[in-house]
Amino acid sequence: MAAAAVRALLRPARARAPARFLLPPAPPSAGARHCAAGSQFQYIMVQKKGTKQNIGVIQLNRPKALNALCDGLMNEMKVALDLFENDPQVGAIVITGNEKAFAAGADIKEMQNSTFQECYRSNFLAGWNRVSTVRKPVIAAVNGYALGGGCELAMMCDIIYAGEKAQFGQPEILLGTIPGSGGTQRLTRAVGKSLAMEMVLTGDRISAQEAKEAGLVSKIFPVEKLLEEAISCGEKIAGNSKLVVAIAKEAVNAAFETTLSEGNKTEKRLFYATFATDDRKEGMTAFVEKRKANFKDH
C-alpha cells in the first residue's frame, strides 16, 4: 500500500491523464518546450497557472501600443492557442492584457494604406478569429481598454470578466470603417440593437458596469483581483470533464448558428453522446454515491 502511494507521488502528473482528449497529444516535451520557447514570443507572454498548472494564460504584451493587435501578435496568439489546445494538462485558457489596456484596437498603421483589392486578395483579418475556433473554454480577463479589435477579441472568448475600470467600444466608425472581426455581430447579440447601434455608429465607449448590465460581461472585479478571479473560474471549469466541457461549449455556441428547434436537436444529440463517455457514468455514479467525481476526460 505504502509503496503504491509513493509510486503514485513520483509518477509525473501528465501520465495520469489519458492522452486521448480531442487531439493526439503533443510529444511529452511540448509542455516544457513552449515555456522555454516563451522567450521567443515577441508580442505575448505565455504561461501556465493555477494550483494544478492547468490554466493556460496568454497575456498581450505590447504595452507601448496599448496592446494594439497586429498581424505578428495574432500569429503568436494562434501558436499559443494551438499549444494550449494540444496540451492535455490545460483545462481552460485565460487571455488578458495589462491593467491599462486589454487591447486598445488594431494597428492602424498596418492597414492605413490598404486597398479593397489587397484586403480581399489577402483575406485580411481571416486568421484573427483563431480564438473563436478553440475547443477548450477561453476566458477574457479585461482590464482597461477593450476597443475595436480588442473588444472583438474579448467577444470571441466564451466568458468575459471585467475589471472595474474596463471600457468597451467599437470606435471603427471614427476611422471611417466598420468592425471587421465580428464586432457588429457579437455585440448586437450580446447587448441588443439600441446599444449596439449607438456604440457602432457613434464610436462611444461603455463602462464595465454598463457592459455587465447589458449582458456583455458576466462579472466585474477590482482591477488587481481580476486575473486571479479569471484563473479561478478557469480552475472551476477545468475541474470538470474536459471532454464534456468541450461538448457543452459546442452546444452553447450552436445557439448562435441555427433555429431554436434545430439547436435543441443538436443539443439532444450531444447530450446523448455524453452517455457514451466514462465521465458521464462516473459523474452520475458519484452523485448517487454522495462522493466527489473523479473525471478522466474520457
Next chain:
Amino acid sequence: MWERPEPEGGEKPGCCAGKEELPEHLSWPSAWWQKGSQFQYIMVQKKGTKQNIGVIQLNRPKALNALCDGLMNEMKVALDLFENDPQVGAIVITGNEKAFAAGADIKEMQNSTFQECYRSNFLAGWNRVSTVRKPVIAAVNGYALGGGCELAMMCDIIYAGEKAQFGQPEILLGTIPGSGGTQRLTRAVGKSLAMEMVLTGDRISAQEAKEAGLVSKIFPVEKLLEEAISCGEKIAGNSKLVVAIAKEAVNAAFETTLSEGNKTEKRLFYATFATDDRKEGMTAFVEKRKANFKDH
C-alpha cells in the same frame, strides 16, 4: 378588387403622396420647406448646429399620436425627403411629452375583415422606418404602446424620457402586434419579459426598458429631444457612407447565423477600403488630426 377601399370620411393623407405632384420649379430638398405646412399629422424640420438632423414629430395630440394611415403615409414622405437630402446625417422621430404614440387608430380597423386586411396588405407600408438607410433615433417621452412601441423598435436607437412607458397591449383588444412587436421586442428583452408584455398587455417603465436592453439611455423629460439630436449630430459627424454600411452590418445580426453574419461583416469591412473616407479616417488618426469626411 385588390385596391384598399377608401377610408370612411374621405380622410386623405396630408401633403404630397407622390413626386409627380411637385411643380416643375421646385426641387425636393427645397420643396418640402415650402410644403412643410401641408403635413397634417406630423411636423417636420431640420435641427442641429449644422441643420443636418431631420426631426419628425408626431402631431396628433388629441389622439395621443395614435398611428393612422394618414400619419404613416406622411411619415413615409418625410423619411423619403430626409433620405434624399444629402445634408441630413441622422433622423430623430419623437412625439410630445405625454405620448410618443399610444397605439394605432382602432376606429380605422374596427370593422376590417381578414379578407380586407389580406387584400389590402394592411400595415404593409408602416415599416418604412425599418428600411431607411440613414440612422434613425427614437426619442420616446410618455406612452409608446402597441404600434407606437413597434415604431420605436423599428428605429436604430431608442432614447427614453424618465416617464416613458412601453407596452404591447394588443392582446387586450383581442389581437396581436402586427408591425414587428413580437419579433423585435423578444429579440430586445428576452423571452420571459416579452411573453409577459405581449400576453398580459402590461407596460414597463423607462428604467425597466433600459435594464432589459430595449432602450440605451434615459434622460429627463425636457432634455430628451436635445440629447437625441446630440446623438444624431455625433453620428452625422462621421462618414454618412460608412455609417450606412455599419448600420447594414449591425442589422444583419438579426437576419442570419453568426458565421454568415461574420462573413457579411467582413465583406462590408473590406468594402470600406474602397472608400476615400476610410483612407482619410485612418490617415487622420495616424497624423493625429481631425478627420475630414466627404461621404465618399
